[in-house]
Amino acid sequence: MKTASAISAGLHAAVLLWAIVSFTGETFKVTPAQSLPVDLISDKDFSEMTKGVKDAPKPVEKPKPLVEKVEKKDEPRPVDEAKPKITEKKEVEATKNEPQPQPEQKSDPIAEKIKEQPEKQEAKIEPTRLPPRRPPRPPAKQHKFEPNKIAALLNKRDPQRNAAIGDTINSTRSLGTAAANSAARLSQSEIDALRARLNALWNPPVGMRDGDRLQITIRIRFRRDGTLADGPQVITSGSGARYNAMRDSAVRAVLTGQPYTMLRSEHYDSWKEIDFTFDTQAMYRDISLQ
Amino acid sequence: MTDRMPDRHLSFSRRRLLAGAGALALLAPRPAGAVLSIDITQGNPRPMPVALPDFVAGTPGEEQVASEVTAVITNNLQRSGLFAPINPSAFVAKVTNSDTVPQFADWRVINAQALVTGRITRQPDGRLKAEFRLWDVFAGQQLDGKQYFTSPDNWRRIAHIISDAIYERLTGEKGYFDSRIVFIDETGPKQRRVKRLAIMDQDGYGVRYLTRGDELVLTPRFNPSTQEITYMSYGQGDPRVYLLNIETGQREVVGNFPGMTFAPRFSPDGQRVIMSLQQGGNANLFVMDLRSKQTTRLTDAPAIDTAPCYSPDGQYICFESDRGGTQQIYVMPAGGGVAQRISFGEGHHSTPVWSPRGDYIAFTGQARGEFSIGVLKPDGSGERILTEGFHNEGPTFAPNGRVIMFFRDVGPGPFLHTVDITGRNDLKVPTPSYASDPAWSPLLS
Numbered sequence: 092m093k094t095a096s097a098i099s100a101g102l103h104a105a106v107l108l109w110a111i112v113s114f115t116g117e118t119f120k121v122t123p124a125q126s127l128p129v130d131l132i133s134d135k136d137f138s139e140m141t142k143g144v145k146d147a148p149k150p151v152e153k154p155k156p157l158v159e160k161v162e163k164k165d166e167p168r169p170v171d172e173a174k175p176k177i178t179e180k181k182e183v184e185a186t187k188n189e190p191q192p193q194p195e196q197k198s199d200p201i202a203e204k205i206k207e208q209p210e211k212q213e214a215k216i217e218p219t220r221l222p223p224r225r226p227p228r229p230p231a232k233q234h235k236f237e238p239n240k241i242a243a244l245l246n247k248r249d250p251q252r253n254a255a256i257g258d259t260i261n262s263t264r265s266l267g268t269a270a271a272n273s274a275a276r277l278s279q280s281e282i283d284a285l286r287a288r289l290n291a292l293w294n295p296p297v298g299m300r301d302g303d304r305l306q307i308t309i310r311i312r313f314r315r316d317g318t319l320a321d322g323p324q325v326i327t328s329g330s331g332a333r334y335n336a337m338r339d340s341a342v343r344a345v346l347t348g349q350p351y352t353m354l355r356s357e358h359y360d361s362w363k364e365i366d367f368t369f370d371t372q373a374m375y376r377d378i379s380l381q
Numbered sequence: 382m383t384d385r386m387p388d389r390h391l392s393f394s395r396r397r398l399l400a401g402a403g404a405l406a407l408l409a410p411r412p413a414g415a416v417l418s419i420d421i422t423q424g425n426p427r428p429m430p431v432a433l434p435d436f437v438a439g440t441p442g443e444e445q446v447a448s449e450v451t452a453v454i455t456n457n458l459q460r461s462g463l464f465a466p467i468n469p470s471a472f473v474a475k476v477t478n479s480d481t482v483p484q485f486a487d488w489r490v491i492n493a494q495a496l497v498t499g500r501i502t503r504q505p506d507g508r509l510k511a512e513f514r515l516w517d518v519f520a521g522q523q524l525d526g527k528q529y530f531t532s533p534d535n536w537r538r539i540a541h542i543i544s545d546a547i548y549e550r551l552t553g554e555k556g557y558f559d560s561r562i563v564f565i566d567e568t569g570p571k572q573r574r575v576k577r578l579a580i581m582d583q584d585g586y587g588v589r590y591l592t593r594g595d596e597l598v599l600t601p602r603f604n605p606s607t608q609e610i611t612y613m614s615y616g617q618g619d620p621r622v623y624l625l626n627i628e629t630g631q632r633e634v635v636g637n638f639p640g641m642t643f644a645p646r647f648s649p650d651g652q653r654v655i656m657s658l659q660q661g662g663n664a665n666l667f668v669m670d671l672r673s674k675q676t677t678r679l680t681d682a683p684a685i686d687t688a689p690c691y692s693p694d695g696q697y698i699c700f701e702s703d704r705g706g707t708q709q710i711y712v713m714p715a716g717g718g719v720a721q722r723i724s725f726g727e728g729h730h731s732t733p734v735w736s737p738r739g740d741y742i743a744f745t746g747q748a749r750g751e752f753s754i755g756v757l758k759p760d761g762s763g764e765r766i767l768t769e770g771f772h773n774e775g776p777t778f779a780p781n782g783r784v785i786m787f788f789r790d791v792g793p794g795p796f797l798h799t800v801d802i803t804g805r806n807d808l809k810v811p812t813p814s815y816a817s818d819p820a821w822s823p824l825l826s
Contacts (some may be wrong), residue, residue, distance in 0.1 A: 282417075282419060285419065286419055286420075286421060289419075289421045290421055290422075290423045290424065290425060291425050292425070293421055293424040293425060294424060294425060294426060294427055294429055294494075295424035295426060296463075296551070296552045296553050296554075297426040297463075297803060299552070299553050299554055310416065331553075332549055332550070332553045332554070332555075333553035333554070334553070335550070335553065336550070336551060336552055336553030336554075337553060339517060339520070339524070339551075340424075341421075342520060343494060343517065343519050343520065344421075344424075346519040346520060347494075347519050361417060362417060364416045364417070365416065365417045365418070365419060366416050366417070366418040366419070367418075367419050367420075367421055368418065368419070368420045368421065369421045369424075370420060370421070370422050371422075371424060372422070373422040373423065
């Protein structure tokens with residue numbers, strides 16, 4: 092026993108010693124990475140930001156510093172760019188002419204309101220100038236804001252961020268991009284308001300046996316004024332008293348909620364048809380925790 | 382789309398082809414991102430506003446009955462806790478003909494989600510015809526409509542049956558209004574209580590006494606399939622188990638069981654009764670076939686096993702046992718076998734009762750000097766206390782398993798109460814005097 096334990100102790104000590112010696116290697120060299128300012132923003136904030144502000148100052152002088160910084164990277168370009176700038180401006184004039192009829196095409200009441208205020212018209216046109224002044228990315232102006240492609244939008248913002256690292260910080264409010272304005276989807280706040288309204292109105296039959304396994308999906312076609320264009324269309328199928336009671340409660344909630352005034356008519360294309368899925372599972376989970 | 386497929390695809394097995402077609406069919410009506418999809422996961426459960434204008438009298442002289450039928454339905458729906466009948470004084474419209482489609486706008490104004498109209502007519506043969514229609518006010522359509530014929534003195538049952546139809550259509554669960562309660566009516570001073578077996582409608586009306594009160598009666602239980610009850614009676618010493626037919630009043634002694642510790646309960650098919658018999662310091666479970674009177678032992682443990690109750694499918698038994706040291710609830714196969722403890726909550730658990738819809742077992746809990754009524758799932762999960770207090774005991778389920786009746790004693794004497802299995806809507810049941818040991822009947826119809 093003694094010899095065995097002595098050997099064991101000896102070996103343990105040896106292993107420990109070896110570990111102490113061999114594990115003390117060089118400390119890891121960490122090259123300090125250049126820090127990037129990152130803002131965490133919600134979808135709502137994002138849609139608000141990209142939407143821009145109508146009464147923002149015209150960004151006539153502002154883009155210049157941005158361009159300068161880009162220019163620094165590639166030396167030969169500044170010479171080339173200086174000339175195209177003039178030619179581009181001509182192009183811009185051409186584009187100026189194009190968007191002007193746009194408000195006329197719109198028969199929206201909002202468009203009419205815009206007409207009444209000529210200053211704002213200009214503001215709307217101005218943003219089209221922005222993209223050409225950034226030679227590296229001329230096609231950017233064609234981007235439309237799509238919630239599914241937020242990543243793409245984030246990439247688009249890179250050049251601005253590079254500039255932000257430079258001497259001056261761009262603190263002035265921008266007009267946003269024209270694309271973001273025209274293609275504005277149903278914003279998160281509108282969806283939240285719609286959801287909150289239906290959550291409040293929906294009176295599901297509670298205490299049903301296996302009630303947590305029921306899901307009802309209803310397709311609604313809306314009119315522009317927020318009322319239902321036709322009867323709710325139940326997409327899910329089922330039968331039995333429980334299904335019927337659940338389905339009727341969901342349909343009742345949708346019917347009682349109209350008109351849905353929180354849905355803005357300028358986004359009509361994105362909410363003219365909505366699928367609502369009514370699901371009690373989360374509620375039942377809450378009840379069982381009581 | 383299949384006609385565009387190249388030829389080699391056609392050689393695929395039919396199943397694969399079908400699967401492919403099915404997948405395409407699923408995709409076809411919903412191109413990605415075309416329709417905005419929103420999930421509604423937090424409803425706002427609250428009593429549903431229902432308008433119940435007085436039923437129309439189809440023949441002169443029936444106004445009284447028509448109005449009373451409406452009152453009974455209103456009371457039933459109100460007591461269920463799931464509906465909020467709107468005060469008739471708020472009505473802006475009057476229903477004069479139950480056959481025409483109502484002006485839904487008039488009912489939308491007062492926020493009624495459902496509307497019940499009806500008519501009571503006396504037939505030439507003297508019977509009553511009761512019709513009702515249930516309308517969805519916002520959808521503007523009829524949800525249900527039925528008519529019943531009955532003898533005039535049976536109008537209360539008709540009202541209960543209509544209540545059940547409304548309840549079922551709007552909640553998705555079967556109703557429980559057309560049912561009765563058998564209970565122990567207690568009168569006299571505390572030291573010399575007279576206990577009589579009594580029966581009444583679930584809403585407390587139509588009390589009828591089934592025994593005279595010269596014997597001590599205890600623990601009545603309904604046969605789940607017929608209008609028959611068993612109860613224990615201490616006449617001359619030994620407890621006797623009686624079988625009583627409520628309709629005919631026929632009474633039969635099932636047996637003389639010395640050492641009976643709890644009243645027997647019927648099996649779901651009503652053919653057998655299960656009970657607990659005391660032997661020495663122990664009590665074990667036995668099942669008896671009512672026809673052959675043959676008795677089989679189910680447990681043989683050095684413990685007190687009592688208060689057995691069948692599951693609605695007759696496959697399992699839940700019972701109370703102190704084999705683990707304290708009174709807890711166990712579940713075992715109906716034919717005997719290994720018993721599994723399911724109650725692990727605080728304190729003691731006793732008098733388990735299996736819900737008729739099978740999803741819960743109700744029990745009397747005892748912890749911190751208080752008696753509570755609670756429910757747990759047959760696998761032991763989801764235990765929750767519905768009501769707690771000085772003394773609550775003897776739960777019994779409504780036929781639809783949604784409501785539990787029990788008796789509560791806060792000092793002077795016991796009264797019957799009901800509570801929803803969600804723990805809401807604790808209500809006192811009107812009884813002529815003190816009442817205990819309720820047992821809820823199956824639906825009458």
